[in-house]
Structures are given as structure tokens and as C-alpha cells.
Amino acid sequence: MDSKKVDVAVIGGGVHGCSTAYHLAQKGFKTALFERDYITSGSSGRSAAGLRYQFGTEVNILLAQYNMKCLKTLGRDLNYPGDLEYDPAGYLWIAYSESQLDQLEKNVKLQNELGTTGSKVLNVKEIQEVAPHLNTEGMLGASFNQEDGHINPHTLCFAYADAAKELGVEIYKKTSVTGIITKNGCVAGIHTDKGDWEADAVVCCAGAWSVEAGRWLDLDIPITPERHQIMITEPVERMKHPMTLCLDDGSYWKQCPNGTFMLGVGKDEVKDTSFYASWDYLDAATERILPKMPVLSGIRVVRQWTGPYANTPDLQAIVGPTPVEGFYIDCGWSGHGLQFAPSVGRIMAEFVNGEKPFIDVSMFRYSRFEEGELFFEPACI
């Protein structure tokens, strides 16, 4: 098989792969990206596409500040002609229990301390002001940030992919990576169904599918795929309503810029990368969401889809180098990864270039599981 040569091969055409490839090219690396289907065909394009400042740990809050700053003007900065549909409709985390409210207060305090000034705790009356359609019965309070919001996950990904291409990145769609070539224990290239490529480094951004790539190198990447589902309704005129999340029952819902409502609930789900939806999801979603948002009771659901979360034991990402020299991973985002593409794409390029990452992400290291240093983030659903 004829062999081609690049500096870095990126596995996965999701938003992290595209952003990583873009940042690598910016640093002058000859980069090729391999996607087994089409750009955004995996979890990125199936994401709920929330963007937020509101996290509960220092590293995530700092990364989020950088993400949010970038995402606001990303379309323009990347010269993307389409619309990223960046929409700061706000994020409202509602609490029905003292313990949840307590946690939200702690999160906001930490965010404020680290410079995220837009986050605040709301009482019930204040909730009614920012979300007038919400039924606040039983609600104790909420945390809120008006600048949190939504983006179109497809155009976001295309914007990075196009910008990467513009910088010379070769993007191979419909190309499956089938193995990683090593020489003396170091990464030397990749096998694909379209031939082999020599590469000095491989960055794996394959989400829930990363496990397989690890196996080629005898690495045990501790990811368990978990199906998650989303429902979308018919479009109706925009109403004042922020993305609302309830940690007590795992439900969330928001109105997208095109007027459709997106409905999600966390429930006991199959642990695989299946794209097939389940019939009981409508009931699960409506049972939890309609009492909180009665105005939606007559709305028609028009579509339902699935996308796998790449869950790790602590539901936090795995980012950085691995015991195999030249093999880097950026995966295991456990459902909140889309919005981290700007910061982590940059950090992956920094890792490959031998630089110190601009934000310390050592708590996301691959070895933490072995070391028993799991890392918990309270603001995840």
C-alpha cells in the first residue's frame, strides 16, 4: 500500500478533531484529519450544543471563560460564511432540593471568584423574571448566567474544518482508521481503509469510539459509551426562555434560534454507540418537562435522535499525552465537550508542539485513573 506522510494525524471529524487540526496547522504542522463518515456525523452533530460559563471546578471555569470568549466571535474570526447561530439566551440551573441549591450557590461563588461575573443565584421571583413560562412551584432557587447559550453544532464544526482546510489540513472523509503504526514504542503512522499514512504524532478525538484506538496500542481508555437522546419540536415564535436544567431529575430544555424546542432527559440508557432512538423517551421527557413548562403541552414533537456520551469513571475528559510516545488523546467528555473545542483544540496543539498548555489541564490526565485521583465536576448533567 502506498504511504503518505504528515506530521500529525487527527482521528475524528467531530468538533474537537476539527479544532485540534486547525490549531495544529496554525502552528505549522502538516496535518491530516480522518473521519470514518462525514464531518459531525458522531456525537458533535448530535449534541444539544449548550455553551456555558457555569461550571463548578476551577479548571472547567477557566477553560469555559476562554471558550465563551472565542465562541462569541468565532464565525467571524474563522471567516466562516455561514451562521453559527450563537445565541446567548442564558442558562438556568433550577434546584428543588436544598442540597442542589447549596451546590449551585457554591458553583456561582467559585465562578465569581474566578472572574465570571455574569453568574448569579436567583430566588423564585427572579426566576420568574428570566423565565416567565416556567412553573416555579416547588422550586427553591436557581443559578443563572445570561451569557450562556447555544450554538449550531454543525456549522461550528464546519467552520473549524473549513478554516483548517484553508491552512492546508487534509481532511479525509469516509475514511476509517484501522490501526496505529508504532516503531520502537513510538507512534509512526496510521493504517486506514484507504491506505497508510506516516505520522510523527496521532491525536485521537474519536469520542466514544476512542476505546478502539487505545486498544491498538494496548492502552485501556476507560470510556463507556452511553446513549443519550434528544427530542425536537415544531418551531414556534421565540419566547423569553433560557436553557433550563434540572439536576434533581436530569431534564433540560431550551428554545433554539429557529424556534424549535429541544427536550432532553438523562435516564437509564443503553451503554453503546447505537444511533437508534427509543419509544419510551417521549414519555420520559414529557413527564419531567411538561409540569415545569406547561406552555409546551400542546407542542408537536417532530424528531428524535441519539448520540453517544463518552463517559469516563468521573465523567470528566481525558486530555493529553499517553504512555505511548506520540499518541495524544482528547476524549471522554461525558456529554459536555462540544463547547470545549476552542480551548482544548488549542491545548492539544500545544501538547503536540511540546509547549506547556495555556491552561493547566493536568487533572484531565490519562494516568489519573490508575493513580486513583478521580476528578468530579458538580455542574454536569
Next chain:
Amino acid sequence: MTRKMIKDHPILNFEHEKKKVVKFTFDGREMEGVEGEPIAAALHSNGVQIYRITPKQERTRGFFCAIGKCSSCFMVVNGVPNVRTCVTPLEAGMKVETQTGMGILKPEE
């Protein structure tokens, strides 16, 4: 206004006179149509061709596919937006309105 109907046909016999005619309103105007026929058909027989105005470019839209697939004939029926009038049967007293934009969700009473 009299409804436009095909009276004589070389093959088909519509038996219009045997059908139950009911009254409904379109944007406040009283009209007549056959009970159970699609709302869109009833409107067409009354000479109404514009069923909605699109949200972004404010284009007029009317009947198109007649099988409930294309979204062209969405209207507000009895206060409910986005009703596919080509496959929704006409009932006596229905309040049918031109839909402007995406339709507004009304709070439950």
C-alpha cells in the same frame, strides 16, 4: 360568496348536494365548506389561496402537496398554529386563520 365546485364531470359524480355543508370562519369571514373535507380544500373552494406568510422572508404560501408532508399549508386552527390543513378535516364552527410566522404557543388555560 359561492363556492367554486366542479358540477359536471364526464366520469365522476361528486354528489355535492348530498354532502353536509357547515359554516366556519377564515380570518373572521364566514365561509361554507363540506364537513370532513380537508380545511385547505374548503378554503380553496372559497377562493382562498394564501394560507400563511413565512417567518423570514414573508412569502405567501398555500396548498402544495395535499398529503401532509410539505408544511406549505400550515395555518392557525382554533388557536393552534402549524396545523396541516391539507389533512385536517373541516368541522362546523372552526376558526381558521392565516398563519404569520411560526405560530405562537398559548399558555394552557
Next chain:
Amino acid sequence: MTNNEKLFNSGILTKDKQETLLPPQELWENRKNGLVVIECPQQIPCNPCHDSCPTGAILPFENIIDTPRIDYEKCTGCARCVARCPGLACFVVDLTWGEEDEALMKLPHEMLPLPDKGDEVACLNRMGEEVHRGKVINVTEPWKDCTRVVHVSVPRDMVMEIRAVKVV
């Protein structure tokens, strides 16, 4: 593309394609009640003309996509095929009818208004142009299925031109 091809491609049977469809001249001139002319030049999966023929003049189809073949000896000009053919492609021409320069055509008709016996109707050519005013001699409905057969008097030299009538 020649002009003839263009016309044929839009559904007009051009002169060059008509000859093969004509019944044997001598038989035609003498057969009372007329003989059928079938203008079905394309292989399509269809055989009701054969099924509807009471005398077996329209021969059995070896393959359903064959174009019809006719045993003119057996054709009685009954026009049952005229009323049954889904393509309205059968016409009966009776050259024995009327005066020397006259003929009777039995044409399929499924439009309103319906002509009545004795009416004067416009006779249309294959392009829909009025080329003659003919008199309706009879109107039948052989299968009682709303397809009428209009018997109309036409000039003998126009039997390969006139293909429809219209009430005027």
C-alpha cells in the same frame, strides 16, 4: 432531430408512421361497419384491446408489451375496443358509409359536453385543430363506463386526419 421526430416525440403520429397502420385498402373499402385503426406505436404493458375484442380480430398478445396485431378479416367495426382502450388509441373507420366522398368515424370521447345525435361538432386533427364540421350520427356507450363512442360523418379523404370531436 427532424421536425417529424419532434412531432412524434410529443404524441403526434406523423404521416411516415401512419402507413403501416392502415387496413388492406380493398377490404377496408368494402367492409360494412368499418375496420379498426389502432394508433399504438409504443411497446407498453397493456392488452385490453385484445380482451375486449368479441371476434378475435385483435390477436392474442404473446407478450403483454407487444403492440397490437389485427386480423382485419375478423374485424366487424364494433368499436368495443374503441371504448375500452386506456390510451384511446383505437378508431373505427367505415368507408362504406354515406355518399362516395363521405365516411363514418367511430371515435372515443370522454369530455363534456357530450355530443348528441344530430349535433354538428368540430372535428379535430391530431394537433387539436378544427379541420371539419361533421354531423353526429350516433353516440354509444359500449361498456356503460362513461367512455362514449361518437359516430361522426367526415369527408373520406380526412379519415387519417380527424381523431377527435368537440361540441361547439
Next chain:
Amino acid sequence: MKRTDILVVGGGPAGLSAAIEAASLGADVVLMDSDLKLGGQLIKQTHKFFGSRTEFAGTRGFEIADILFDEVEKYKQEGKLEVFSNTTVTGYYKEDGIVSYTIGEETYDLMKPQKIVMATGAQEKRIAFYNNDLPGVYGAGAVQTLMNVYGIPPGKKVLMIGAGNIGLIVSYQLMQAGVKVAGIVEAMPKIGGYWVHAAKVRRLGVPIYLQHTITEALGEKVIEGATIQEIDNSFNLVGEPMKIDCDTICMAIGLTPTCELLWSAGCEMKFVPQLCGYVARRDAMMRTSHPDIWVAGDAAGIEEASAAMVEGRIAGLAAAASLKPEGCQMLRERSADYLKRLEHLRAGDTGAKIRSGLEQVCCECWG
């Protein structure tokens, strides 16, 4: 949750035939159709059908529908067949084989059938031209629904786009309904439908503009005319635009199979231009790659209603046979005649396109 042996999705010629065939073999059948009336496109057809006697050749489409309705009624009486009209199947959930559906605007429910025949039909294609969204631009199916089902004239003067069988037949039907036809516009140098259908409308004075296309619909809010223009063999505009006086533009560009449920079910799909879109791979008995799902009619590839009815028979037969221990032999015996009929309907030049399309998606047996 409601259960049934066989669910037939779509009550057009293929679905009706499938439901009748399956019920005749003793299966419990549920037939769902999204329209207010059963019959799909059949009830809109006033012309006599082609084919041979077994496909009701020489009988008008709506009368064929009546014949099928009588059979449906018979099996309803016997309790073997249940019909849901105004019912849209909204989802097929692969992991449990459960189907979700809505009745009208109000009711949502679930059902678990053992086997499914997808006879979901087709939907209209569109082409791009200025103002193609104005009210007065109607799909050919919609025009037929208005005038032949509900007896409402779609307009006063119609410009037909497309000279396939649908464009030619609907033009003829418009004239029967007392509506003028301004002309038929066809991009190809030859009509696409049966030649005899073209001859029928030509002799009534309707012009057919071969190698022409519509470039613009005129009007501010509704259609007030159209411009058409000649095109060359590479579809480039040539000559001068010609204004056509009309108040309705009927789109008979063609159809594309309705296959969302087949996709949801994970059936192997293939894009086949000759069958007008994505279609499911299937065996000779119309079984898809999903062992519980069969396909029939336009959903399996755009073809004439006569073929759809035979395909429906085969799919209904095969689905019902799969529930019986002695099914295999029954299927072999009863299907031979149906297969022969299909072969006849697809013979000759007019069937060449279909045959080459089917070659790409049919396998002998899933093994």
C-alpha cells in the same frame, strides 16, 4: 400496548393489496394511512389502467380502489383487518420493534406488530425557478386531490410542468374537470410518459413544449402567469422567454420514494436514480434487510400503480407466510404467478429503466 400480526403502513394501491393478501391468509392485519380517505393515488385516477385483466386493465383507477375497498370491508367484517385512517406512523423503534403513531392532531399511541409492510408511497419532487413557492404552484397529486376527490377546480388555466405519465394524465383530467390546460412543458426532447397519453391531450389542442423549462412563475402573492424557455441538450437556456397565461402551475416533475421509516428501521438503503431516490434493498419477495420488514409500491421505487398492487400482494403474502410453519411452501406456490405478472408489467422499452434500477437493489434471497 396494542399488538397485531402484520402492520401495513400506507393505504394506497400497494398497501391495500398487501393488507388484503395478508388478511386472506388468516393474519390479523392493521392498515394505517395518513390521509383522511384510503386509496392513496388510486382514488384520484379517472383514467383506465393499463396492464392486463389481472391488474384490472381497462378499469378506471378509482373504480379499482372501490374493488379493493370491497375486499377490505369483507376482511373488516371478518375481524381480520382493522383500518386506521388519518393516522401517521411517526416512528419505528428498532430495538423493540415498536411503532409510534398519531391519529389526527390529538391521539398518540404505540403498537407492536410482528411484521410490517411499508407501503408509504412517494412524494413530489420540485424544481428551482423564481417564485416556485407562490400559492398556485401545486404538486400534481394535490391537483388531483382537489379536483377528483373533492370536486374543487384547482384553477382556471393550468400550466403543466413535466410530460411523464402523471403530467400527461393530469392534463387530461384537468380538461375533464373543465379546466383549461395552457400547455405541457418538458425538459427532455421526448415525452417521458406513454405515447398514447400524449396523443390524447394533443388531439384536444394542448401544446407540448419539448426541450423547454419553466424559468419563472409570475405574480406577487399568487400565480398570475409563467415564463418558459427553450433549453438545449445540455439544459442551457436558449432562445427567448415565452410568457404563458395561467393561474396555476402544476408540478409533475416526478416522485421520490417516501422512506423515512425504512431508514429508522436500519434497512439497507441505496440511492438508485432509475427508481427515483433512496430505496431499500430487498429480495424477490420484497423483504428488506430487516427480517420483519417488507416494502411495496412507490416506497420501493417509483413505478406504475399496477406494479404497486402486485408488489403489495407479494409483500402481504410473504409477511403472512413468515408467520406460518408451512409458510415457505405457500409463499413459493402463490408468488409464482405474481412474479410473472410483474415481469410482464416491466417488459419492453418502457420497463427498461425500472429493470435496470431493480437490478441494483434486488437480491435473490437474504439467506
